[in-house]
Amino acid sequence: MDRKVRVRFAPSPTGPLHMGGVRTALYNYLFAKKHNGDFILRIEDTDQTRYVEGAEEYIAESLKWCGILPNEGQGYGGEYGPYRQSERKEKDIYRKYAQQLVDEGKAYYAFDTPEELEQMREDLKKAGVAAPQYNAITRGRMKNSISLSAEEVEKRMQNGDPYVIRIKIPRNEDIKFKDMVRGWVQVHSSNLDDKVLFKSDGMPTYHLANIVDDHLMEISHVIRGEEWLPSAPLHVLLYEAFGWEDSRPEFAHLPLLLKPDGNGKLSKRDGDRLGFPVFPLEWKDPSSGEISSGYREKGYFPEAFVNILALLGWNPGTNQEIFSLAELVEAFSIERVGKAGAKYDPEKARWFNQQYLRAKNDREIAENLMKLEESKAIVGDKDIEFLTSVCGLMKERATFLKDIPKEGFYFFEAPSEYDEKTIKKKWKEDSATIMREWKERMQKMSSFDQDGIEQEFKAFLDEKEMGIGKVLPLFRVLLTGQGMGPSMFAIASLLGKEESIQRLESGIKKLG
Ligand code: GLU
Numbered sequence: 001m002d003r004k005v006r007v008r009f010a011p012s013p014t015g016p017l018h019m020g021g022v023r024t025a026l027y028n029y030l031f032a033k034k035h036n037g038d039f040i041l042r043i044e045d046t047d048q049t050r051y052v053e054g055a056e057e058y059i060a061e062s063l064k065w066c067g068i069l070p071n072e073g074q075g076y077g078g079e080y081g082p083y084r085q086s087e088r089k090e091k092d093i094y095r096k097y098a099q100q101l102v103d104e105g106k107a108y109y110a111f112d113t114p115e116e117l118e119q120m121r122e123d124l125k126k127a128g129v130a131a132p133q134y135n136a137i138t139r140g141r142m143k144n145s146i147s148l149s150a151e152e153v154e155k156r157m158q159n160g161d162p163y164v165i166r167i168k169i170p171r172n173e174d175i176k177f178k179d180m181v182r183g184w185v186q187v188h189s190s191n192l193d194d195k196v197l198f199k200s201d202g203m204p205t206y207h208l209a210n211i212v213d214d215h216l217m218e219i220s221h222v223i224r225g226e227e228w229l230p231s232a233p234l235h236v237l238l239y240e241a242f243g244w245e246d247s248r249p250e251f252a253h254l255p256l257l258l259k260p261d262g263n264g265k266l267s268k269r270d271g272d273r274l275g276f277p278v279f280p281l282e283w284k285d286p287s288s289g290e291i292s293s294g295y296r297e298k299g300y301f302p303e304a305f306v307n308i309l310a311l312l313g314w315n316p317g318t319n320q321e322i323f324s325l326a327e328l329v330e331a332f333s334i335e336r337v338g339k340a341g342a343k344y345d346p347e348k349a350r351w352f353n354q355q356y357l358r359a360k361n362d363r364e365i366a367e368n369l370m371k372l373e374e375s376k377a378i379v380g381d382k383d384i385e386f387l388t389s390v391c392g393l394m395k396e397r398a399t400f401l402k403d404i405p406k407e408g409f410y411f412f413e414a415p416s417e418y419d420e421k422t423i424k425k426k427w428k429e430d431s432a433t434i435m436r437e438w439k440e441r442m443q444k445m446s447s448f449d450q451d452g453i454e455q456e457f458k459a460f461l462d463e464k465e466m467g468i469g470k471v472l473p474l475f476r477v478l479l480t481g482q483g484m485g486p487s488m489f490a491i492a493s494l495l496g497k498e499e500s501i502q503r504l505e506s507g508i509k510k511l512g
Contacts, residue, residue, distance in 0.1 A: 003220045005037025009063075009070065010210065010224070012044045013055035016283035016292065017062050020225060020257045020266070023309040027254060028223050029068040030310070030332040037220070041070035042083040042213060046203045053286045056082075062280040065302050067325060083217070085209045094204035097212050097242070098165045098197050102145070106241040107197060109163045110134075110144035111156055133193035136171035165198035167238065175233040180221075180252035180334045187233040195234055207231065211238045214249055223252045223334070252334050255313045258341040266344050268292060276346040280305065299400030300349075304356040308349050312342040322355055354399045362392040368401055378405040378412055386411075389494050393486040408485075411494065414503050415481025418511065422483040426473045432508050434464070435474055439504040448497040454489040478507035 009025040011017060017025075032039035041063070043056055060082070063069060070082070088094070101107035112120075117134070120142065124132035132138070139146055144166070145153045156163070173189040197208040204212070214222060232251055239248040257266040260274065271278040271293075281294035295305045303324065310328050311321070314337045323331065357365070366387040369375050379387065394408045405412065441460055445452060457475075461468060476488050479500060485491065492500045 004218070005032055005035035006040065006218050006220050007032050007037065007223055008040040008042050008214070008217065008219055010042045010044050010213075011059050012047065012050065012206070013052060013059065014047075014050040015052050015055055015285075016279045016281075017059050018268075019278050019280060019295075019309065022062060022066060022068075022280050022305075023257070023312055024223065024225055024254060025063060026066065026068055026306060026309050027314070027332075027334075027337070029070075030328055031221065031223060031334060032071075033329040034332050038072050039068075039070045040072045040083070040217060040219075042217070043085065044206060044209065045084055045086045046089065046206065046209050048086075048201075048203065058281065058283060065280060065296055066306050067302060068306070083213070085204070085213065088213070089203060089209075093216070094209055094212055095198065095202070098204065098208060101167065101197070101241055102165060104241075105168070107165050107167050108139075108145040109153060109157075110142065110166045110194075110196075111148075111161055111163045112143050116143065134166065135169060135190070135193045139166075139168075139194060162200040164196045164200050166194040167197055167234070167241070169194050169234075169237065175236055177232065177236050177251060179229075179232070180250055181255070181337050182229070182253060182339055185229070185232065189233075189237075192234055192237075207234060207238065211235055211242070215239075215242070215244050215247065218247070219249045221252060222249045223254065226253045226256050229253045252337070255338055256341040257312055258343045260344055260346060262341070262343045265341075274346060276349065299402050300353050301356045304349075304353040307356075308352050312344060313337055322352075322359075350399050357395055357398060357401065360395070362388045362395070365391040365395060365401065365404070369404060372402060374402055375405045378409055380412060382412060386494070393490055393494070397486065410480040410482065411491075414499075414506065415479075418477050418481050418507065419483040422473050422477045423511065426470070426477070427511055431474055432512060434466070434471060435478060435504055435508050437464075438471070438475065439501055439508075442492075442497065442504075443501060445497065448493055448500075450487070450489045450493040453492050457489065475504075478511075479503050 007028040009028050011021055011025075029039050031037070041060075043059070045051060045056070098107065102109065120134070120138060121132040124138070134142065141147065146168070148156075169192045170189050174186055175189060175192075176184065176186045179185050195207055196205050198204055213219075232253070235251075236248070239245050258264065259266050259270045266278060268278050277293040277295050277298055279292055279294045280296060282297045283292045283294065284290070285292070296302070306325060306328070307321075307323055310323060310332075314332065316323070316331045317336055320331075363384070366384055369379065369387060369391065370384070390408055390411045391404055394404045398404050398407065438457075438460060441456060442448075442453070445456055457472075461471060472488060473483065475492075476482060476485065479488070479491060479495065495503070
């Protein structure tokens with residue numbers, strides 16, 4: 001690649017960023033880092049009717065949480081942007097370019113009212129045209145600077161009649177470009193309509209602003225979602241119209257994220273229905289107040305979330321599944337991004353988080369747990385050493401950080417109920433006696449470490465000629481209330497002699 005790599009993430013602040021959007025940002029980031037290039041954030045906010053309050057902040061916060069920060073246009077208190085098209089519009093950057101195309105006969109003014117446009121569509125539909133378009137065939141009948149006389153156009157302009165600028169799509173041309181993911185794409189110009197480039201409110205449309213900015217910002221590669229593929233031929237034509245074809249960025253259209261069953265695009269409704277978030281962070285809709293869950297609030301580690309997204313559409317060509325961000329940068333290539341939609345698997349997503357949890361050291365997990373608001377109530381004032389040991393015992397059994405105090409609540413308070421299944425199956429007539437004897441043996445122990453308890457327990461079983469399956473579940477259920485869990489000897493040792501004995505006593509009393 002002889003050109004400096006410069007890519008951009010160009011979201012529109014029309015709502016919360018979908019996880020597919022974060023994946024687009026991630027792939028841009030990885031591509032930029034891999035090629036020592038720039039990763040730029042550009043907020044495409046020219047459609048003011050779709051502007052949603054808080055959406056831009058949400059985008060910034062999401063990227064920050066994922067650790068995929070732009071190195072240009074990141075702003076937010078910093079020196080640069082983000083680049084905002086609405087602000088660039090103030091400098092009238094876009095009008096100039098639209099005007100240039102009009103002057104060169106590649107675009108034209110159109111004065112049609114919404115009613116006239118609707119009428120055109122209706123007429124064409126009646127005539128059997130399935131998808132009516134404003135194009136080479138119909139533009140002659142509409143009110144624009146091609147069909148109207150120069151005087152009439154002049155008069156309307158003087159009058160201040162509202163107008164838009166439309167691109168004049170050539171009538172009979174094949175538009176061809178090579179997409180880095182999809183290969184050659186070819187579309188005939190008769191399938192395109194004369195899209196509006198500049199609106200009557202003085203704002204450029206997405207298409208114009210997007211092309212002008214990509215050109216001015218010297219973007220080398222446009223990496224974006226597949227939903228933009230239908231717009232790409234128009235963009236190619238615009239680059240030609242401006243005479244920028246030599247510096248036109250390369251396109252890479254990323255595959256869709258699909259529902260878990262592969263039937264269609266992953267939507268927020270799938271998330272609601274199947275119980276997983278589709279947004280990186282929790283989002284509160286400013287108009288309805290409705291709250292949508294986020295990966296962060298569900299307890300996902302950002303590294304896990306990034307890892308999950310990386311593998312939705314890209315494959316490393318090896319069996320490796322766990323990648324740090326740095327490893328992703330190393331391994332990533334657009335050539336290994338597939339065309340086929342990527343099925344989202346919520347189970348697998350949880351598995352990833354589990355892997356990240358297991359890989360953390362116990363002390364780090366404990367420290368994070370101390371900070372977790374919802375854990376504080378359970379953990380109370382236990383010290384960090386104790387908590388670290390609990391994390392060591394529980395992390396293999398947890399998916400999220402918050403599972404640890406929830407599922408291991410018995411480390412922090414004595415159980416008040418006992419697992420019914422275990423009681424039904426294991427609590428026999430002689431159980432109280434056996435447990436009382438075991439309690440007395442424990443009482444006599446001078447030290448109370450895990451190995452010591454285990455040895456004592458085995459000696460006890462040997463003497464009584466009882467199997468472990470008869471006694472261990474009783475020990476567990478009395479101390480923890482549970483039928484399953486980590487090593488009982490580790491639990492008892494951690495709880496300490498006094499607490500363990502107390503729990504045995506009160507349990508025996510309750511169960512009789
Ligand atoms: N503003 C567009 C969006 O919201 C950008 C598409 C592109 O990357 O060209 O996704």
